Amino acid sequence: MKPIAKPTAAADEDAQPKLEEGHRDYVAALARGLAVIQAFTDSEPEMTLSEVAQATGMSPATARRALLTLQSLGYIGANGRRFLLLPKVLSLGAAFLSSMNLRDIVQPFLQEVAERFRDSVSLAILDGDSVVYLAHVPSSRRIAFRASVGYRLPVHCTSLGRLLLAHAPKRQQNAVLAKAPFQKYTPMTLSEADDLRAALAKALEQGYAAQDSQLEIGVLSIAVPVRDPQQRVIAAINCSTEAERTSMEELLSTRLPALREAAASIEAAIQRAPALAHSISAAS
Numbered sequence: 001m002k003p004i005a006k007p008t009a010a011a012d013e014d015a016q017p018k019l020e021e022g023h024r025d026y027v028a029a030l031a032r033g034l035a036v037i038q039a040f041t042d043s044e045p046e047m048t049l050s051e052v053a054q055a056t057g058m059s060p061a062t063a064r065r066a067l068l069t070l071q072s073l074g075y076i077g078a079n080g081r082r083f084l085l086l087p088k089v090l091s092l093g094a095a096f097l098s099s100m101n102l103r104d105i106v107q108p109f110l111q112e113v114a115e116r117f118r119d120s121v122s123l124a125i126l127d128g129d130s131v132v133y134l135a136h137v138p139s140s141r142r143i144a145f146r147a148s149v150g151y152r153l154p155v156h157c158t159s160l161g162r163l164l165l166a167h168a169p170k171r172q173q174n175a176v177l178a179k180a181p182f183q184k185y186t187p188m189t190l191s192e193a194d195d196l197r198a199a200l201a202k203a204l205e206q207g208y209a210a211q212d213s214q215l216e217i218g219v220l221s222i223a224v225p226v227r228d229p230q231q232r233v234i235a236a237i238n239c240s241t242e243a244e245r246t247s248m249e250e251l252l253s254t255r256l257p258a259l260r261e262a263a264a265s266i267e268a269a270i271q272r273a274p275a276l277a278h279s280i281s282a283a284s
Contacts, residue, residue: 029066032056032058032062032063032066033066033069033070035056035058035066036052036056036058036063036066036067036070036076037070037075037076037085037089037092039052039055039056040084040085045084045085046079046082046083046084047082047083047084048081048082048083049063049064049067049081049083052067052083067083071083073088074086074088075088075089093149093150096279097149099275100273100275100276100279101273101276102134102135102276103135105266105269105270105273105276106123106134106135106266106269107135107137109262109265109266109269110122110123110135110136110137110237110262111137112262113137113239113255113258113259113262114137114139116258117239117241117254117255117258118139119139119239119240119241119255120136120137120138120139120147120239120240120241121136121137121237121238121239121240121262122135122136122137122147122160122237122238122240123135123136123226123235123236123237123266124160124164124235124236124237124238125164125234125235125236125280126155126161126164126165126168127152128176129154129155129156129176129179130152130153130154130155130161131152131153131154131155131158131160131161131164131236132150132151132152133147133148133149133150133151133152133153134149134235134280135149136148136149136151139240139241153215154182154183154215155176156176156180156182156189156190156191156196156214157182157185157189157190157211157214157215158211158214158215158221158223158238159209159210159211159221159222159223159236159238159240160209160221160223160236160237160238162196162199162200162203162209162211162223163203163208163209163223163224163225163236163238164223164225164233164235164236165200166200166201166203166204166209167204167225167233173197173200177193177196177197178193180192180193180196181193182196185214185215185216186213186214186215186216186217188212188213188214188217189214189215190214207224207225208222208223208224208256208259209222209223209236210222210223210248210251210252212243212248213243218242218243218244219240219241219242219243220240220241220242220243220246220248220251221238221239221240221241222238222239222251222252222255222256222259223236223237223238223259224236224237224238224256224259224260224263225263226263226266226267226270227263227267228267228270228277228280228281229270229271229274229277232281234277234280234281235280237259237262237263237266238259239251239255239258239259241255
């Protein structure tokens with residue numbers, strides 16, 4: 001098995017800054033269209049024009065133009081006065097999955113761990129104060145937060161999130177922790193900035209992050225980093241299971257070595273597919 005590298009920063013401090021609205025190269029209409037698409041959620045699958053405007057912070061006239069343009073392109077439909085996303089939206093995410101060949105590069109290694117332990121196994125990246133799932137092998141258990149590709153979960157109460165944030169630049173950590181206190185999903189959820197800083201420091205020292213009943217009572221998970229050829233942490237993989245099936249001690253003795261082996265295999269595969277590493281690094 002490949003030796004575990006020492007932790008390094010997940011992002012280059014000198015990375016190209018993002019364009020701000022008003023910059024000559026910033027296309028505001030495109031940004032507004034994407035904001036409208038992202039405004040629809042599982043709790044708001046259909047919205048009126050005024051609701052879309054409120055959710056995006058746009059004026060009703062601007063939201064209307066964005067909605068009608070997206071409707072003409074086939075990304076948004078209407079049910080009476082309410083707008084909703086159409087299946088064509090999936091083509092946006094499908095383009096990433098197919099162009100990056102995630103199924104062949106990542107999925108086999110996640111599948112192997114999932115079949116061995118009958119856990120759910122995922123690969124995710126950091127996006128602000130959330131983690132975004134890029135690959136996922138589900139288990140058959142009944143849980144409240146069932147992940148899938150494209151799913152987002154909070155950083156503060158997930159092993160993936162803590163591991164990735166631990167390896168992020170300090171300014172990024174501070175920006176996320178400045179939003180504390182965070183939502184408590186269970187009585188055990190760490191929500192205060194000081195507690196989370198300690199958890200991040202522990203994850204960085206150990207080389208993995210583990211959590212117990214942070215997002216849902218009785219759900220345990222453990223995550224390890226995935227590095228690019230320059231040894232930057234660009235993603236993380238984790239196992240998630242139930243306390244009634246295994247203990248945290250067993251999770252560390254069995255899943256941790258398997259996850260590290262899978263991470264090493266994914267890292268080797270990424271070296272043969274540099275576009276994926278470039279894409280994930282840019283997103284992070």
